[in-house]
Amino acid sequence: MIQTIRLDHVLRETVRSPYADLVTRPTGAAVRTRIRQALAETSCRGACLDFSAVGLVDFSCADEVVAKLLLDLPPEDAPYLLLAGLSESHREAIDHVLEWHSLAVAAFPAAGGPPAVLGRVDPDARAAFERIADAGQGTSDEVAAGLGWPTERAAAALRTLALLRLVQAAGATYCLLPLPA
């Protein structure tokens, strides 16, 4: 099960503002606290942060909401996190702050299409993620065949993705966390 957390709702509960912009560090910190509460109150294995009704996201707020949330997650048994409904400017701000901290997250664009990794991952892991995103799931052998790599190289890239919680491993098969319906 994946829990959807609508950031426009969280923002409205957190800040008295007629606008739907995620700006400033105090706002970001307050929103992150609410997200952590929501994560703690559920038994879901993953959470999807839905940005689709959010206006602007600035760098400071992206740092507080997304980067610090990832940094705060427990090292073991942390929930999977997905971002969804991202505009190009959201992606730019979030990608910038994740790069800064050497973090990464899977993100679905608002315009539709396959997810992408935002932030910093090595090129092999990024290519393997794109392969899994295209196919929906895959084994090391399948990813290796698709990319023309030796199996060990694909296996190492997929292990990296699983370690970063960008894909789930189910036996020998790796898959993306599905978007909630």
Next chain:
Amino acid sequence: MTRIVEVPAWFDDRAFDGFAGGFGAWPPEERILVDARPATWASPFGLTGLLTAGQALVEAGCEKPLFTVPASDDVSRYWAKAGFFRYAAELFELHGKVPRLKPDEPSDVLLGVTPIRGAEDVHDVVGRIQEGASRILHGELGIEAKATMGFAMALSESCQNIVEHAGTGGWVAVHAYTFRKRLGGRRAAVIAVSDAGIGFRRSLEATQMKRFGERWGDAAALEAALVHHTSRFRDPGRGQGLAGIKRYLARWQGKISIRSGTARLAIVPAWDEDVPLASGLPYFPGAQVQITIPAQQEPTG
């Protein structure tokens, strides 16, 4: 005794050092009269700088400064439309005719002078600017519509510098206007953010002074912030605001310059002839940031 500080006729970032020099040693011992009668034009940098001067004098415990309004009715009207007199009346003893505003006149004021005192003010300016910014940036400056969000981001981050670092309030204004001397007559959108706070040197002293050694001063502090993206906070996520602004400006050939204390540091694009670093300038309190986004094509009108 009263010291007269004359407002330059053409009051923009380039003329600012002359204005700052008029105050002499800071804080001035004499009562200050800011004489704006000769002013024929002021950029948002000039207007926010004037309010910062008034604020800094009041906060330094000086006698409330005097202010003579521009002799030209047109100039006074423009300043009134830009929201200047609304706040100037609180900081200065105004002398001269302050015009009454006619609402809804067409204007190139994207965001009138607005005080920034807390995070809620940043929310407000970011929310208010977006519609107008899209009209100006996309409609007039030929910048892709998606760049509007980046512009609002730059505005948000520069205003947050006041909230996070100044230790007091400040001012922001955003105008679009035609550059007569620079930019080959192109239009540009200009964000000016100014505060009367502690400045970059004092803000960064505790964490950066040792690193810079004898070089430490206003110029080194600006370098630490704008070039090395350091912050007074030990939180490793800090410093990203200015880094993000620079990334946005690099894409749209924009310029950022920051003046603090006695120095000014700029990231200078090809269209400008400004020096990257100027030091030994007349002291002025706090920090003054200017961000300029030029039109991407020939002017349309």
